Amino acid sequence: MSDNVTLTIDGQSVTVPAGVTIWGAARKLSINIPILCHHFDVKPYAGCRVCVVEVQGMRAMAAACACPVSEGMVVKTNTPKVREARRLVVELLLASHPQDCLTCDRSQNCELQALASDLGIKEVRFKNTKPQLPLDANNPSLVRDPNKCVLCGRCVRVCTEKQSASVYTFANRGYQSIVTPAFGRGLENAKCTFCGQCSVICPTGSIVVKDDTEKVMEAINDPDKVVVVQTAPAVRVALGELFGAQTGAIVTPKMVGALKLLGFDRVLDTNFTADLTIWEEATEFLERLTKNRDMPMITSCSPGWINFLEMYYPALVKHHSSCKSPQQMFGALAKTFYAQKEKLDPAKIVSVSIMPCTAKKFEAKRPEMRASGFQDVDYVLSTRELGKLIKSAGICLNDVQPQNYDPIMGIGSGAGTIFGNTGGVMEAALRFAYEAVTKETLSQLEFNAVRGLNGLKEAEVDLKGTKIKVAVAHGLANARKVMEAIKDGNPHKWNFIEVMACPGGCISGGGQPISHDMNYRTKRTEGLYADDRNLKYRKSQDNPEVKAIYAEFLGEPGGHKAHELLHSHSVHH
Amino acid sequence: MSHNAPSPCKCVDLAKLEPVFQQYRKKTGALIPVLQAAQDIYGYLPIEVMESIAENLNVPVSQVYGVVTFYAQFHLEPRGKHIIRSCQGTACHVRGASRILGALKENLNVEPGHTTADLQFTLETVACIGCCSLAPVIMVGENAHARLKPSGIAKILDGYRD
Numbered sequence A: 001m002s003d004n005v006t007l008t009i010d011g012q013s014v015t016v017p018a019g020v021t022i023w024g025a026a027r028k029l030s031i032n033i034p035i036l037c038h039h040f041d042v043k044p045y046a047g048c049r050v051c052v053v054e055v056q057g058m059r060a061m062a063a064a065c066a067c068p069v070s071e072g073m074v075v076k077t078n079t080p081k082v083r084e085a086r087r088l089v090v091e092l093l094l095a096s097h098p099q100d101c102l103t104c105d106r107s108q109n110c111e112l113q114a115l116a117s118d119l120g121i122k123e124v125r126f127k128n129t130k131p132q133l134p135l136d137a138n139n140p141s142l143v144r145d146p147n148k149c150v151l152c153g154r155c156v157r158v159c160t161e162k163q164s165a166s167v168y169t170f171a172n173r174g175y176q177s178i179v180t181p182a183f184g185r186g187l188e189n190a191k192c193t194f195c196g197q198c199s200v201i202c203p204t205g206s207i208v209v210k211d212d213t214e215k216v217m218e219a220i221n222d223p224d225k226v227v228v229v230q231t232a233p234a235v236r237v238a239l240g241e242l243f244g245a246q247t248g249a250i251v252t253p254k255m256v257g258a259l260k261l262l263g264f265d266r267v268l269d270t271n272f273t274a275d276l277t278i279w280e281e282a283t284e285f286l287e288r289l290t291k292n293r294d295m296p297m298i299t300s301c302s303p304g305w306i307n308f309l310e311m312y313y314p315a316l317v318k319h320h321s322s323c324k325s326p327q328q329m330f331g332a333l334a335k336t337f338y339a340q341k342e343k344l345d346p347a348k349i350v351s352v353s354i355m356p357c358t359a360k361k362f363e364a365k366r367p368e369m370r371a372s373g374f375q376d377v378d379y380v381l382s383t384r385e386l387g388k389l390i391k392s393a394g395i396c397l398n399d400v401q402p403q404n405y406d407p408i409m410g411i412g413s414g415a416g417t418i419f420g421n422t423g424g425v426m427e428a429a430l431r432f433a434y435e436a437v438t439k440e441t442l443s444q445l446e447f448n449a450v451r452g453l454n455g456l457k458e459a460e461v462d463l464k465g466t467k468i469k470v471a472v473a474h475g476l477a478n479a480r481k482v483m484e485a486i487k488d489g490n491p492h493k494w495n496f497i498e499v500m501a502c503p504g505g506c507i508s509g510g511g512q513p514i515s516h517d518m519n520y521r522t523k524r525t526e527g528l529y530a531d532d533r534n535l536k537y538r539k540s541q542d543n544p545e546v547k548a549i550y551a552e553f554l555g556e557p558g559g560h561k562a563h564e565l566l567h568s569h570s571v572h573h
Numbered sequence B: 001m002s003h004n005a006p007s008p009c010k011c012v013d014l015a016k017l018e019p020v021f022q023q024y025r026k027k028t029g030a031l032i033p034v035l036q037a038a039q040d041i042y043g044y045l046p047i048e049v050m051e052s053i054a055e056n057l058n059v060p061v062s063q064v065y066g067v068v069t070f071y072a073q074f075h076l077e078p079r080g081k082h083i084i085r086s087c088q089g090t091a092c093h094v095r096g097a098s099r100i101l102g103a104l105k106e107n108l109n110v111e112p113g114h115t116t117a118d119l120q121f122t123l124e125t126v127a128c129i130g131c132c133s134l135a136p137v138i139m140v141g142e143n144a145h146a147r148l149k150p151s152g153i154a155k156i157l158d159g160y161r162d
């Protein structure tokens, strides 16, 4: 049996592996068959019929996104019949769709809008008789507008297949069909982790990030306030895409320049607190390992993951590290240590963070995140929101003068920057733990076993006699596998586990630019590893600003003051 | 946690489901028979019951909701003592079915698909009852009421009230 299949598409011959769909084969010929319900991250569903093609010998038209190729198949993707069928599908969708493009969050990046324009639809012949449904906006992270839903089911599939949260379902039948959480509940009552993956995969403006840009601009325009901003590791490798840069391009200096132009008073780096997290978390790990307390230990910097753990595995929360996320460590220090150093009144500091993540908006509002006596992080903007803010100010990112971060909490190491990749926190912690345990300089900084996009990675690391077994999971469906293994008594004898809620880690977080490049995760991952190689410091223990903050302010890693500000005391610690 | 589901209502006795779970727990494809058995017990499918079924069969609660709303045989609300079915077929439509439905909605103060607060009536619409010569027509339970006028609705309903 041959593993390859040769077929003809629009008169051109093409050979592809068996099992590939007509849509995939056409792409090889640079023929872009339009799609709507299909997306490369989830399984085919064949629900919308936007991708229909004619196949010789078949009476009905085939859905190219789901129909596998066969030997000798003759496909036509652009006949009058095909064009008419596609137009009808899209016209029917538009008939019950609000005509809100001018004010819609997804305008110019909306797949429905693009389809309507590509198919040349000039008028809609049908009347909208659907009743208007209310917005779902009672949570800090996302806004759902069911009226803009095209019932493609992508959110249903990503939340089930990749995140194993299964928040959404199709409900009702026929003309009454909707996509909704169970019982028509809002996301805040539907065991949603706020990971935001559904907002990345939705083709329309039906699921968008809650917009906090106005509040931030208000703070910037208030002469009484000092607005301090931190930028997460993964933002620098993705922001450029919103301004036409290549996928995976690092734009740190221009991003810092743009933030200064926008009027932020201090521009600082979350990579600084990523390094700090490593000092705290690796110290905690080595202590827990020695005392065999609540092992295995699991990382805690992904708030979507923490929500998942609390809601789906409440009996196992003791396994996560007590360390706050870098965002929250930063927030706690901005209104204490930084305020003291800069002689600022903490009540006048507005602390903003730029994050690849939608769950961070939820995290910032947790009642326990007030170690400074104030809400530690006031506003969280996603990368997509920062892009909008920059555009609305008339700033062209490419033309911005490159700038450096401001001092005191502005230096981050390469170990901090790779926090944005799956496996990055683990690698950074291993770089630290190795030197802490062996008292020797680590020569080989790359831990390749924890790199890459495999859903669950494992490695055994020898710290000169102390052997530790580590695991790395990304995407909550993989996190669930890890938790089931722990429930079963941890048969793989893992000691230390990294979990990121989003597939690929923060580089493809729920707040990141929406990419149509199938290899965008790999490219962004490579971008951050390149950033690591180019930085002056590559290990968290070498960061001079982190050394200074322990000497001047925090005392020992894991000490009293560090615990008060940098660890979470919510559940069990 | 603050964004968790509201606590279950105490008025539904979930213990009655236990024998159903014992029978079906290890079986695949059990969801629909379990939902049918649960509806036989409670008369409808309260949220707490659907949540309990999801947990015990280890399926997402969203999936349970999807199935329940897909099949017309399942009810999310308690059923009234009397089921009113208002015909919307062509003949009834031509002869004023929409005004009959309007009178029913006004008298009962419910929308189609719902049950009155006193649990006396559930109002439903049907595509065609099949006795077009009698249009416009409604069924109350097993009884057909034919050639109706909106003004006659109150009297018919009163005849069924306790």
Ligand code: SF4
Binding pocket: A097, A098, A099, A100, A101, A102, A104, A105, A106, A107, A108, A110, A111, A112, A113, A148, A204, A205, A206
């Ligand atoms: S979802 Fe797309 S088509 Fe609909 S209003 Fe928004 S931009 Fe326009």
Ligand code: SF4
Binding pocket: A158, A159, A163, A165, A166, A167, A168, A187, A191, A192, A193, A194, A195, A196, A197, A198, A199
């Ligand atoms: S935010 Fe994440 S968990 Fe919540 S519905 Fe979307 S994909 Fe599912």
Ligand code: SF4
Binding pocket: A148, A149, A150, A151, A152, A153, A154, A155, A156, A179, A201, A202, A203, A204, A206, A207
């Ligand atoms: S909300 Fe978006 S992703 Fe989900 S079904 Fe509707 S259009 Fe598709």
Ligand code: FES
Binding pocket: A034, A035, A036, A037, A038, A045, A046, A047, A048, A049, A050, A051, A052, A063, A064, A065, A066
């Ligand atoms: S994209 Fe193929 S059926 Fe929707």
